[in-house]
Amino acid sequence: MQNRKCYCNSQKNYDECCLPYLSNTTNPQTPEQLMRSRYSAFCTENIKYLVDTHYPLKREEKEEEILEETIKNTQWLGLKVLKKEKDKKESNIEYVEFAAFYQANNKYGQLHEKSKFIYENDKWYYVDGVLLEPIKIGRNEPCWCQSNKKFKKCHGKF
Numbered sequence: 754m755q756n757r758k759c760y761c762n763s764q765k766n767y768d769e770c771c772l773p774y775l776s777n778t779t780n781p782q783t784p785e786q787l788m789r790s791r792y793s794a795f796c797t798e799n800i801k802y803l804v805d806t807h808y809p810l811k812r813e814e815k816e817e818e819i820l821e822e823t824i825k826n827t828q829w830l831g832l833k834v835l836k837k838e839k840d841k842k843e844s845n846i847e848y849v850e851f852a853a854f855y856q857a858n859n860k861y862g863q864l865h866e867k868s869k870f871i872y873e874n875d876k877w878y879y880v881d882g883v884l885l886e887p888i889k890i891g892r893n894e895p896c897w898c899q900s901n902k903k904f905k906k907c908h909g910k911f
């Protein structure tokens with residue numbers, strides 16, 4: 754088993770965090786676990802997992818090709834889970850807000866999204882997300898890339 758830290762910045766080992774989900778050993782029990790494992794699926798190029806955990810009614814016709822294209826052009830560098838929320842009316846709907854950091858075409862970028870999740874047929878699914886303005890990171894905060902350096906000494910330099 755791999756003894757590396759998980760891609761999703763949980764500080765847990767990969768085989769005790771997202772790997773059991775990505776290898777279909779078990780299903781995520783919470784929307785946050787699903788969100789984290791989907792991030793790790795992007796990092797490990799697990800397209801099948803990304804499609805399987807996308808709510809069937811929301812899947813695109815050529816979803817696998819779209820995902821392949823995204824994965825080819827993007828290198829994911831870090832993840833911050835910011836907020837979790839339950840839907841006020843529907844008990845099987847929850848939201849997770851996160852910021853994911855990436856490099857694409859030699860530029861750094863941030864995906865700040867509030868994702869919607871639904872529980873159906875004993876499983877959590879990702880439904881869709883609303884894009885938000887990039888979050889501000891303080892220059893003295895730890896960098897999001899797990900380097901243990903301050904932001905200003907790491908990716909904040911760019």
Ligand SMILES: [Zn+2]
Binds near residue numbers: 763767772789793
């Ligand atoms: Zn993880």
Ligand SMILES: [Zn+2]
Binds near residue numbers: 896897898899900909
């Ligand atoms: Zn960094």
